[in-house]
Every structure is written in structure tokens, then in C-alpha cells.
Amino acid sequence: MPETITKTPGTATDTAAPALHMSMQQALNRALDEILADDPKTVIFGEDCGRLGGVFRITDGLQAKHGEDRVFDTPLAESGILGMSVGLAMAGFHPIPEVQFDGFAYPAINQIICQIARMNYRSRGTLPMPITLRVPSFGGIRAPEHHGESLEALFAHVPGLKVVSPSNPHDAYHLLKYAATRPDPVIFMEPKSRYWQKGPVDVTTATPGPATPDGGMDDGGSLTGARVAREGRHLTLVAWGAMVARCLQVAELAAEDGIDVEVLDLRWLKPIDAEALARSVGKTRRAVVVHEAPLTSGLGAEVAQLITQRCFDTLKAPVERVTGFDVPYPSGDLEDEYIPNIDRILFGIQRVLEYRRG
Amino acid sequence: MTTKPVFAAVDDAAPLTHEQLRELYSLMASVRHLDSAAVAWQRQGIIPGYAPELGQEAAQVGSGYAVDRSRDFVFPTYREMGVARAMGLDMVGYMSTHKATWHGGMYNPLESRFAPIQAVVAGSVLHAVGWAHGQTLSRLPEGETGVAMTYFGDGASSQGDVHEAMNFAAVMKAPVVFFIQNNGWAISVPTERQVAGGSVAARAAGYGIPSVQVDGNDVVAVYEATRAAFAHCRAGHGPVVIEAMTYRRGPHSTADDPGRYRSLDEERLSAGEDPVERFRQRLLADRVADEAFFAEAQRRAEKEEEVVRSGIEALGPRPGAEMFSLVFQEPTPALQSQAAAWRKESEHA
Numbered sequence: 001m002p003e004t005i006t007k008t009p010g011t012a013t014d015t016a017a018p019a020l021h022m023s024m025q026q027a028l029n030r031a032l033d034e035i036l037a038d039d040p041k042t043v044i045f046g047e048d049c050g051r052l053g054g055v056f057r058i059t060d061g062l063q064a065k066h067g068e069d070r071v072f073d074t075p076l077a078e079s080g081i082l083g084m085s086v087g088l089a090m091a092g093f094h095p096i097p098e099v100q101f102d103g104f105a106y107p108a109i110n111q112i113i114c115q116i117a118r119m120n121y122r123s124r125g126t127l128p129m130p131i132t133l134r135v136p137s138f139g140g141i142r143a144p145e146h147h148g149e150s151l152e153a154l155f156a157h158v159p160g161l162k163v164v165s166p167s168n169p170h171d172a173y174h175l176l177k178y179a180a181t182r183p184d185p186v187i188f189m190e191p192k193s194r195y196w197q198k199g200p201v202d203v204t205t206a207t208p209g210p211a212t213p214d215g216g217m218d219d220g221g222s223l224t225g226a227r228v229a230r231e232g233r234h235l236t237l238v239a240w241g242a243m244v245a246r247c248l249q250v251a252e253l254a255a256e257d258g259i260d261v262e263v264l265d266l267r268w269l270k271p272i273d274a275e276a277l278a279r280s281v282g283k284t285r286r287a288v289v290v291h292e293a294p295l296t297s298g299l300g301a302e303v304a305q306l307i308t309q310r311c312f313d314t315l316k317a318p319v320e321r322v323t324g325f326d327v328p329y330p331s332g333d334l335e336d337e338y339i340p341n342i343d344r345i346l347f348g349i350q351r352v353l354e355y356r357r358g
Numbered sequence: 359m360t361t362k363p364v365f366a367a368v369d370d371a372a373p374l375t376h377e378q379l380r381e382l383y384s385l386m387a388s389v390r391h392l393d394s395a396a397v398a399w400q401r402q403g404i405i406p407g408y409a410p411e412l413g414q415e416a417a418q419v420g421s422g423y424a425v426d427r428s429r430d431f432v433f434p435t436y437r438e439m440g441v442a443r444a445m446g447l448d449m450v451g452y453m454s455t456h457k458a459t460w461h462g463g464m465y466n467p468l469e470s471r472f473a474p475i476q477a478v479v480a481g482s483v484l485h486a487v488g489w490a491h492g493q494t495l496s497r498l499p500e501g502e503t504g505v506a507m508t509y510f511g512d513g514a515s516s517q518g519d520v521h522e523a524m525n526f527a528a529v530m531k532a533p534v535v536f537f538i539q540n541n542g543w544a545i546s547v548p549t550e551r552q553v554a555g556g557s558v559a560a561r562a563a564g565y566g567i568p569s570v571q572v573d574g575n576d577v578v579a580v581y582e583a584t585r586a587a588f589a590h591c592r593a594g595h596g597p598v599v600i601e602a603m604t605y606r607r608g609p610h611s612t613a614d615d616p617g618r619y620r621s622l623d624e625e626r627l628s629a630g631e632d633p634v635e636r637f638r639q640r641l642l643a644d645r646v647a648d649e650a651f652f653a654e655a656q657r658r659a660e661k662e663e664e665v666v667r668s669g670i671e672a673l674g675p676r677p678g679a680e681m682f683s684l685v686f687q688e689p690t691p692a693l694q695s696q697a698a699a700w701r702k703e704s705e706h707a
């Protein structure tokens with residue numbers, strides 16, 4: 001296991017417990033290790049996640065440490081992996097299946113939507129599905145087709161599923177541990193472009209203290225809700241996953257022009273923390289939603305509606321969206337044109353700041 | 359047709375006693391009667407729809423009778439009423455799905471060892487593999503392993519999930535019995551237009567899974583094949599495929615019109631022997647049962663049907679709040695507020 005975790009001086013306040021410094025990959029790996037140790041009913045499986053430790057090494061070393069019954073390779077078949085999870089859950093296990101890349105969740109959609117999401121309902125609550133499906137998600141790594149997709153709106157639309165996406169190592173560690181101990185199915189969308197980014201992780205508590213500039217620590221919000229990654233007065237950028245880091249960058253740049261941007265890291269895409277949205281936008285009175293997924297019927301529309309409903313009277317401009325486009329996820333050379341970049345987000349900010357009632 | 363199973367483990371259970379043979383007959387009589395009654399209920403407007411199993415009584419009762427409800431688990435589709443009855447399910451709870459009371463049925467799957475009724479064909483075949491692998495992971499003492507039995511049709515066998523399930527089960531040596539009821543039809547499409555390679559059982563060879571085709575109209579043959587398959591699985595030899603050759607007499611469902619794809623003459627020619635009548639003749643010839651017994655079995659079946667019918671008729675709709683409260687173990691705030699709004703608006707109306 002890549003235990004190159006070192007203590008980082010000065011990332012937390014004096015009173016907070018000392019934070020470790022690690023990548024999201026290491027944080028997820030450590031979380032899975034502890035989940036396996038804490039709960040003998042947990043099983044981790046998927047393609048190549050045993051001996052290899054997964055193509056992203058998220059399950060690195062876990063088979064050697066916990067045995068082949070707990071961490072195992074399956075044949076290469078996503079529907080099989082997810083359908084098998086249903087039976088294991090029925091048998092009292094807590095499956096943490098992995099699909100290797102987001103685009104390969106499509107072959108398993110039938111099992112996810114028609115089976116995993118419905119079994120609790122169908123069985124009148126007698127067959128809960130405590131399944132955490134780990135999905136390396138979103139683009140940004142110049143991968144081949146189907147290796148970078150943003151499925152959050154698809155999953156969030158399905159009754160019976162919950163969806164979460166961490167943006168930093170600290171949240172990745174805690175959200176995964178939280179998701180894996182829930183009795184309902186959770187789709188855990190890991191921003192693969194952030195796997196190797198390091199940040200402070202306080203393993204002793206989910207809510208260690210004030211936010212840090214890189215958004216690495218919790219601001220005191222609970223794990224079930226959104227997190228203010230950066231405080232600001234003039235407008236709120238709403239984001240999740242890999243887009244949070246980009247929005248924090250944008251906020252720094254905007255600050256140079258005297259624009260004070262708040263960044264809200266949604267974390268849970270279902271259920272969405274509508275109260276946190278209302279608190280933040282109620283204060284800043286302007287909002288831009290940023291996501292990698294295509295525009296039409298994306299989660300940005302849902303966020304905009306939640307904001308409109310709660311903040312209509314105080315809003316100074318319509319909620320703006322800066323998103324991917326309604327095109328199949330493009331190849332690496334066009335990726336930077338597709339994923340919201342700093343300029344496009346700044347334009348979005350400009351649109352809400354300059355809005356005038358006609 | 360191979361009717362002698364070639365499984366690795368020896369099934370050393372004693373042959374069926376006369377008592378058990380009579381019980382099998384009583385079950386078949388109950389299933390036959392309840393099944394035709396359910397079609398009548400649909401015509402009378404008591405239930406909106408039903409998937410009959412006329413002609414499949416032996417396949418269902420024979421296999422369901424082999425299940426050990428203290429440790430095994432069955433994964434049905436939408437046409438396994440006979441299996442449910444043979445396993446002793448609460449039949450009002452079972453039939454409630456056809457009353458449109460609750461999708462999965464109103465019985466308790468954990469207590470009955472019968473998973474919720476399933477409308478996606480082949481949907482639960484993989485669940486059986488997962489459940490069975492859970493038995494392996496539990497490292498139970500020899501012979502105590504629970505076996506998963508999954509039911510599906512010749513049509514369902516065309517689904518990719520069946521391939522994935524057989525491959526997974528064989529690789530993992532999961533204790534699963536794949537029980538195919540080949541009733542000759544998938545709605546209007548006959549098996550020869552559905553299954554390449556001649557039979558579903560033939561496919562098992564490609565996965566290295568032992569298989570047997572059994573006369574699905576012979577309840578004892580089905581029972582013995584299933585029992586042998588369970589012994590094979592329990593002994594740790596991995597999965598088994600059983601293909602029971604039956605014939606679906608009458609329509610696919612109460613909404614179907616079989617006259618569009620076959621004639622009554624064809625049905626009479628292809629259906630073969632009626633499994634219930636055939637078993638009755640055999641019990642008579644072997645002096646296991648007499649006319650008085652059959653009359654009594656029929657009387658009990660009718661009585662039972664009345665009890666189930668009145669149970670079904672008495673079933674009111676579920677309280678609307680269940681629509682919201684059973685989605686999650688831990689409901690989301692959005693769902694709770696939708697439930698609150700629904701409550702307010704429906705009370706107002």
C-alpha cells in the first residue's frame with residue numbers, strides 16, 4: 001500500500017488535530033482498508049481490483065491484506081458485477097463494487113436502475129441494498145472514449161439511488177467511509193483527474209476546522225451536506241468533484257479584480273443540500289453552477305430551480321450555468337474546450353454581475 | 359433428452375415415500391386450480407392481470423418441492439406461482455402483485471426464501487449468483503451451504519445477463535441451480551426462433567457447467583433432478599443447469615391472444631401429456647392413491663382458492679404514505695418534503 005503519508009506542518013489550526021498529507025487515491029485506499037477492517041461483511045470486487053489494485057490503484061494492497069474472499073477480481077462484465085452485488089446484499093453483505101471507468105457503467109444500467117435502486121421498495125424494506133458503487137468519474141485525463149463521462153444527472157434522476165462526489169482527499173476519505181456504512185445504495189463518483197492531488201486529511205474527525213485555501217478541509221458542515229469551500233460576498237459558484245478545485249482557482253483570480261466569490265462544494269448530488277444553497281445564495285444573491293456534464297437536463301438545472309425557489313425575492317440575476325456541451329465527450333485534444341475552463345467560468349460570473357433587469 | 363443427471367455429488371436421499379407422492383399431487387392440484395381461478399378472477403375484474411402457467415405445474419411443483427427453506431433461496435420471475443405454492447408462501451401475499459397492490463408481492467422474502475416477483479426477464483439470474491457466492495464467502499461447514507435457484511424462460515435465456523451469470527457462477531463455483539422452464543414460447547416467438555444451439559442446456563457445456571434436460575411434465579423426474587442438482591451444489595461442485603421441457607398451454611398472459619401465433623390444433627399436438635393427469639394415472643396405476651384421494655385433493659384446492667380469493671378481494675390499496683416511506687432505509691429530505699406536500703394536498707382534496 002502506498003503509505004507515503006507524511007504530516008504537513010501548518011495546514012490546520014493549532015488546536016485542530018494534526019492533518020496527514022495525502023492524495024485522494026491514498027485517502028480512498030486508506031478508507032477502504034479501514035472499512036474492510038471495521039466491517040467483516042464488506043466485500044470489494046470488480047475488474048482488476050484484486051491483485052492489480054485497480055487501474056487507478058484505489059484498492060492497492062487490499063487483497064494481500066484482507067484476503068481473496070474480501071477483495072476479488074470478477075470476470076469482465078459490468079452487469080454481472082452489479083447484479084452480483086444485489087445477491088450479495090440480499091445475503092447480508094455490504095458490497096463495494098467498482099466499475100473501472102464511468103462509461104462502463106452503461107452496460108450495468110439495467111441492474112443499477114431496475115434492480116439495485118428498487119429492491120428495497122419492491123421488497124417493502126425487507127431487502128435493503130447497502131451497496132456503494134465506486135465510479136471513477138468525469139474527464140480531464142485525456143483518456144479514450146468512454147473513459148470520462150459525467151453520469152450524475154442520470155443517477156440522481158433514479159428514485160432509490162443516492163449520489164455523492166468528493167472534491168478533495170479529506171472529503172474522499174470521510175465520505176467513502178460514510179457512504180459505505182449506509183443502508184441505501186450510494187453512487188460514489190470519484191473525480192479521476194484529482195486522484196493524484198495531495199491535500200490535508202484529518203482522519204480523526206470529519207469536521208476538523210476552518211477551510212483551507214485549497215479547499216481541503218471541512219468547514220464544519222456535516223458529511224451529509226454541502227461544504228463552503230471558500231467564503232465570499234459577491235456571488236456563489238456551485239460545483240462538485242473536479243470542478244471545485246477549478247472554481248477555487250477562479251475565485252482567486254476574481255479576487256484580484258475585487259470580486260469576492262464564494263465556492264459551494266455540493267458534495268451530495270442526491271440528496272442536494274438545498275439549505276446550504278439557500279444560505280449561500282441568500283447571502284451573495286447571485287449564483288453560477290459549474291459542471292462538466294452536458295448542459296441540457298443537467299444537474300445545473302436542478303440546482304438553479306432549488307435556488308430560484310428559495311431565493312427568488314433576493315436574487316439579483318438569473319442563475320447562470322457553465323457546463324460541458326450537448327456533445328459526446330470529445331477526445332483529449334478537445335477536452336479543454338469541453339470542460340468548463342477558467343475563462344468560461346469568468347464569463348459566467350460576468351454575466352450574473354452585469355445582469356440588468358430589462 | 360438426457361433425463362439422468364450427471365452431477366458430481368451423489369444424491370443419497372431416500373426415494374419419495376407414498377406420502378410425499380400424494381403431497382406432490384395435492385400441490386399440483388392446488389396450483390392447477392388456483393392458476394385457472396386467477397385467470398377467471400381477471401375476467402371477473404377482481405385482478406387486472408395474471409401470467410398463467412397451465413402445463414407447467416410439474417416443472418414448478420417438482421423443483422420448488424426440492425428447496426430447503428431453512429437454507430436455500432429462490433429467485434423467481436413473474437410466472438412461478440407453482441414454485442411459491444410448493445414452498446408454502448402466503449398465497450394472498452403472492453397474488454397481491456397481480457392485484458396491483460405492490461410490485462414485488464406482499465410476502466416477506468427473507469422468511470419465505472422467495473425473492474420479490476420480478477418483471478425484467480433474466481433480471482434476477484445474477485442476483486442468484488451473488489447470493490450463492492455469499493454462501494461460499496460465509497465458509498459454512500460441509501453440507502450446510504444454502505443453494506440459490508434461479509428461474510427463467512427460454513426467452514430470457516437470450517439476455518446477456520444469463521451469459522454473465524453462468525460465466526460468473528462457473529468461474530466462482532457458486533452454488534446456483536439455473537432452472538430453465540422451456541415452455542416452447544416467449545410470448546409469440548417459439549423456441550426455435552429464440553434459442554440458437556438447440557437448447558439452453560447445451561450452452562452449459564461452454565461454461566463447463568453440468569446440465570440436464572428433464573421431462574418437465576414429469577413431476578418426479580423434475581424433483582429428482584433438482585434434488586441431485588442441490589446435492590451437487592452443496593458439495594461444493596459449483597453450478598448446475600436444469601432445463602425442464604414443458605409447454606405453455608393457453609396465453610402468455612391474460613392480455614395475450616395466442617390465436618395470432620398458433621392454432622388450437624397446433625396447441626393440442628404440441629402440448630404433450632397434461633402433467634397433472636399424467637401423474638394422477640401413475641399414482642392410480644401404482645396404487646399410491648385412489649379416486650377418493652383425488653376428489654379430496656380437488657375439494658381442498660377449491661377451498662384454498664376461496665380463501666385466497668377472499669383474501670385478495672379484502673386487500674385494499676396500500677396507504678399512499680408507503681409510496682414515499684419504502685424507497686430508502688434513510689429517506690432524503692426532498693422525498694420527505696414531497697411526502698409532506700402530498701399528505702397536505704391529498705387530505706385537502
Ligand SMILES: Cc1ncc(C[n+]2csc(CCOP(=O)(O)OP(=O)(O)O)c2C)c(N)n1
Binds near residue numbers: 477515543544
Ligand atoms: C427485459 C425484458 N424485455 C421484455 C420484456 C417483455 N416480456 C415479458 S415476458 C416476455 C417473454 C418471456 O419469455 P420466456 O423467458 O420464455 O418466459 P415465459 O413468459 O415463456 O415463461 C417478454 C418479451 C420483459 N419483461 N423484460
